[in-house]
Amino acid sequence: MGAFQLGIGPVQALACGPAQLRLTVDGERIRRLELLLGHAHRGVVGLARGRDPQAAAVLVGRIDARAAVAHQCAFARAVEAASALAVPPGTEALRRAMTELEQLAVHLHHLGRVSRCAGLHGAAGRAALLREAVLVACAEAFGHRLMLDAVAPGGLARLPDPAGLAALPAVLDRLRNGLPALRRALLDDPAAVRRLGGGTPEPWTRCRTRLERIGHGLGLARGLLAEAGEPVAIRPASASTAPAKETGTAEEIGTAESAGGTVWHWVRLEAGLVAALHVHDPVLPAWSMLDELARGLAVEELPLLCASLGLSSSGADQ
Amino acid sequence: MSGTAARARRHPPLSMLHLQGGGCGGCGLEIEALLADGRLDAVGLLLVEAPRHADLLLVSGTVGRNLLDAVLATWTAMAEPKWLVAAGACALDGGPFRDGYAVSGGIDQHLPVSLVIPGCPPTPDAVLAGLRLLLDALRATPDLSPPPPPARPALPPAALPHRRAGGDSSGG
Incomplete structure (x- = not known):
């Protein structure tokens, strides 16, 4: 008997937000799990570019509601370090x-x-x-x-x-x-x-x-x-007063803890505006473990595994 | 509360599919909170996973270009009569991400919306109040067949009024 393939998502995929999965199953056992993310992509970095850091802070808080404070803090710390703002x-x-x-x-x-x-x-x-x-x-x-x-x-x-x-x-x-x-x-x-x-x-x-x-x-x-x-x-x-380095260019990293691990933001400020941004959300590595952990499980055990990993596509897709 | 509960007993429960789009997932968390404390059951709503079993489609989060086909397919797969509820700023008009290249506007640009629940995210109470409003309207009609005209009720504001974080610098 050959293996069967089973598609899940992107709607209602294991209650982790939109994601698409392809399972290769042998009987009821998962042999392989392929993942297609990106359905929750909003282009946060693209929207943040060119904005005032205070306006961008509203945006980065909405990268993932499960790490809203962590993203806000990591971004704020990066901006503060780059613009010599004392807290x-x-x-x-x-x-x-x-x-x-x-x-x-x-x-x-x-x-x-x-x-x-x-x-x-x-x-x-x-x-x-x-x-x-x-x-x-x-x-x-x-x-x-x-x-x-x-x-x-x-x-x-x-x-x-x-x-x-x-x-x-x-x-x-x-x-x-x-x-x-x-x-x-x-x-x-x-x-x-x-x-x-x-x-x-x-x-x-x-x-x-x-x-x-x-x-x-x-x-x-x-x-x-x-x-x-x-x-x-x-x-x-x-x-808060205008950043000290407003006219110059500065790059810094800020970190904060979320329930899934460390969130970090790298930000580049030019003339007081966000010129570039990179966001690391720890949920992305958690998604990459899913294939390894799901192998050998029965298909109906997959939702429990996903729930226990705390997966979300918001933080992964941004 | 007791009136709605009594009506819920007289009517068969309606089934609802929660479609979570992009966005931060905050609306999803707040809707899940209603599920966890059983208040969704109390108003006569049953959460289902298959579009073919659903009377209501509850959309939260941004409907991105990547997701639009799947959302339209879900709506098409639902049997008539069917109603669509948009919960939260992202489903309403893209919310803070509405100017993004990846976001294809509010869900109302693509599908007929029967109820809008504003907020970023709406509190569980606001979601419940909105759904109750729709259910009461549906149950007031003897045969649930005619879809109601789009309703935009004045709901109690969520904890924080939605801040326009889009391209205009006027609202932030």
């Missing part, structure tokens, strides 16, 4: 706290999706509740649930709400209290271990890693929020 230490601590909050929400999102794929509805509900608590708190503190348009070169795009900022540690406490039950439902429950570790151990081990990162991130976020201090120290971007 107050308190503001920098707050920006790092925001990337930690984003990572908490995204890890919870992926855990929820993995739970739903595996039919673990109790765990999915717990993860969704905790994620919602983070997003509501972020909306109150930073004006947007996903913290879009929150960071700008030079500091923050707008002043955070003091009451919202003061409420963040209580949300971190709520997460810390809710985490053990989620951990038990995903890692210790025998049915969960069987479903998550059935075809390949990858989903289970990734859930464990995400839970560990959430625990670690809670501590980091708490420390950074304390370090950030009072929001009066934050300088809104509108008040």
Whole structure:
């Protein structure tokens, strides 16, 4: 018997955004997985070129909603380094706290999706509740649930709400209290271990890693929020002065952490405008692992694997 | 809320296909949040994966030149009567990417849109409010056959008004 080929996507392809896959299957086992990305391409770099960095910041925040703060921060840091803009230490601590909050929400999102794929509805509900608590708190503190348009070169795009900022540690406490039950439902429950570790151990081990990162991130976020201090120290971007090197040309790199890994932006400024930009999103290497990890799996186990990898075509296609 | 729930019980659930285009995926995250907490079921909407099973097509994200054929094919594969909902700034007009070479404008340039849910991204509450509005309109007609005229309801604004990040420097 020869192998069969099976096409998936680009619409409704494994809930990772638009992507096209061609599976070569032997019986029900995947022998090979070919990937065609690019359906989510918007031309972000092309749109950013020639823009004022403040206007380009709105655009790079929308490269991937799962790493919105990370992209905004990486871009802002690159621009700040290239134009010698100084950011107050308190503001920098707050920006790092925001990337930690984003990572908490995204890890919870992926855990929820993995739970739903595996039919673990109790765990999915717990993860969704905790994620919602983070997003509501972020909306109150930073004006947007996903913290879009929150960071700008030079500091923050707008002043955070003091009451919202003061409420963040209580949300971190709520997460810390809710985490053990989620951990038990995903890692210790025998049915969960069987479903998550059935075809390949990858989903289970990734859930464990995400839970560990959430625990670690809670501590980091708490420390950074304390370090950030009072929001009066934050300088809104509108008040930032013109870049020191406005007339010249400068190139710099900025990095930030997202739930999937490190995001980095290389930017070249000419006369204060973005002349060139390169964006690295860590989801692209994650896509390239898919073929290797999917080999030998049954076709119906593929959605769970994709959910556990946290794949998205937004960050890969840009 | 209770009125809608009661109506949802009287009517068979409608099925909806969520087509995620390009864009940042924020709309997809917010729509998935509705799925996770069961509020989509509560208003009588069932999420399906095949266009042939779908009554509603919910489009979020940019419809790029790369994706347009697939979107049109999905719409063609859906059985009549069918309705299209555009959620978020990208589906509406390309949003912050509407001037990009890869983006082919809003979905309304290609297909008849019955409902627009604005926001970048719309909050889960805004998505739900919009879908409920459409469902109520559909259920008010005894035989779901005639597609309603395009509706552009005034919905509660999303957390942040959509900033025009396109080529004009006037809106940013």
